[in-house]
Amino acid sequence: MxxxxxxxxxxxxxxxxxxxxxxxxxxxxxxxxxxxxxxxxxxxxxxxxxxxxHNITQGRFSVLMILLNRCRSNSGTLGPAELADAAGVSRATMTGLIDTLERDGLVTRAPDTVDRRMMLVRLTDKGRALLEEILPEHFKRMSWLMSPLSEFERQTLVQLLNKLHQQASKFPAESPSAAAV
Amino acid sequence: MxxxxxxxxxxxxxxxxxxxxxxxxxxxxxxxxxxxxxxxxxxxxxxxxxxxxHNITQGRFSVLMILLNRCRSNSGTLGPAELADAAGVSRATMTGLIDTLERDGLVTRAPDTVDRRMMLVRLTDKGRALLEEILPEHFKRMSWLMSPLSEFERQTLVQLLNKLHQQASKFPAESPSAAAV
DNA sequence: GGTAAATAGTTAGGCAGCTAACCATAAACA
DNA sequence: TGTTTATGGTTAGCTGCCTAACTATTTACC
Structure with a gap:
């Protein structure tokens, strides 16, 4: 996007x-x-x-990656709300993303039997296979993009961006002009 | 967005x-x-x-700013294609943006009498007034966001980002894996 | 135990981005 | 001059992002 x-x-x-x-x-x-x-x-x-x-977008890709990561540690399932939070989008947006991912057979959606409000989203074998096909080139491009920067420059860039991240996270969610204080 | x-x-x-x-x-x-x-x-x-x-989005804002800037140098009008190019979006997207801006009375759209394929988009007084209302707070927020960075750090950040820009602009528009070369 | 508040997920409606296809006009060229 | 090509703008259809409102379930609390 x-x-x-x-x-x-x-x-x-x-x-x-x-x-x-x-x-x-x-x-x-x-x-x-x-x-x-x-x-x-x-x-x-x-x-x-x-x-x-590979007929996939940044948003869908992020969801698949989050699921892949969580697979290692947890049960391999996450609810839409957790996914939305991890991906930084609204729950409504995540519903739409999961819709298309499910339609394409890359994830499954199943109701949680314990908490009956919850849905459990899980990466399918097809989804995992797609990631394994995409990721090598994905990482190659990252390396290519960053290749003009030395290791030291990368560290510097990360530090500077972290400062901005710290500042942005201080931003008051509501108050509009208070930011100028 | x-x-x-x-x-x-x-x-x-x-x-x-x-x-x-x-x-x-x-x-x-x-x-x-x-x-x-x-x-x-x-x-x-x-x-x-x-x-x-102010009921405006990043996309609309960019269009208004481009028009405001061009006002100083040129006749103050631009065609949708030029706007799309300057803003880095497709012509189709620009048509949509101009539609809503025109609906809200922030720009006007008039046919060019010389080249009859062209439309001329112009910032209205209302559009200019809106910008003048938005911009002070807009710039205040920029300053606030960047305030953790010293002048030297800002220069460093710009230089590093410029290196990435140089690299990204080298990216072959079509060939997919050639990037890894 | 029963009502109120919080949480999970979805739906509806809107905007913004894209590609592909289309029409009108202009430019290039044979 | 006439045909081909390129350009400018729009439309249609898709995805993804949002907020607001809604339903169902769970939790908190009196």
Whole structure:
């Protein structure tokens, strides 16, 4: 799901110019933000073009990967609510994702006999086989994408992104302008 | 449009473990990639919660910003194809975006008398007023989000993201596995 | 034990992204 | 000049994302 992507980011001088009109615009913050968006988006596109060859999308892929990981530790089943939480989407979205995955035979959905509100989603053999077919190229592309960065640069990038993650997680879910404080 | 987001990224030891099963998995590349995705996604969410208060989405916002920028230099009008290219979406998507923007009175659409295939999209006064209402808080949030990073760290981050951008732009649009070469 | 609150899952309606196909017009070229 | 090709815009149909509202079940609490 590539997001909207500005092809040419504004040059720094333009940001400086715009800052005269909008005193709240901090050019270096804006520049960093736009680069981050573009970087994330382009990376997703590179990976998605691989997934698309197997008729699968980023969203479906994430669900399959979560199930695969949980297989190792737990019983191999998860409820839609847990999946939604792990994947960072709404429960309604997860219902739709599971619908298409089930339709294509990649997961199964069965009612939980203990808690009768719950459904148990499980990766099928077909789903696992699909992942094993996709993953080698998937990981190759990751390596290719990151190949211009040295190990040190990768660590640096992760640290910087972690700082942003820390900050974003502080964001008050509701209060709108309180963020500016 | 927040993309799908893994809430808890796998720990590095898990990546090392998984690399035993998938020899193509390069743990540091994978870790960097996942952090990048999460960082971009979280940042978008912070900004979008502001736009949503004004009943606008990231996609619509981008179109308005492109028009605002072009106003300064050009005649203030752009065709859907140019907009789509600048925003990095398909022409069909842009048609839909302009539809809703026009419905809400934020842009106008008029046929070009010279090239009769073209439409000319123009920002309305209402659209401009909306931007002027949104932008201060928009820029405040950018600054808030980036506030944990020093100027030097921002420069570093931009440089690293630029390297990824260079690499991603090298990506062959069609050939699937040639990327691994 | 019985009512209220919380939780799991789904459904409905809307927007945004995509591809593929289509029509109108313009440009290229024989 | 006339045909072919390219371009601009739209439409149709799909997926995926959201919120809000709904049902069923479980839990909490009086």
């Amino acid at each position: 590539p997001n909207l992507l500005l092809k040419d980011l504004p040059r720094y001088e333009c940001l400086l110019e715009a800052a005269k009109e909008f005193p709240d615009l901090e050019p270096s913050a804006c520049e960093t933000f736009l680069h981050l968006l573009r970087g994330g988006d382009e990376s997703v596109r590179v990976m998605e073009s691989n997934l698309a060859r | 927040p993309n799908l987001l893994l809430k808890d990224l796998p720990r590095y030891e898990c990546l090392l473990e998984a690399a035993k099963e998938f020899p193509d998995l390069e743990p540091s590349a994978c870790e960097t990639f996942l952090h990048l995705l999460r960082g971009g996604d979280e940042s978008v969410r912070v900004m979008e919660s502001n736009l949503a208060r």
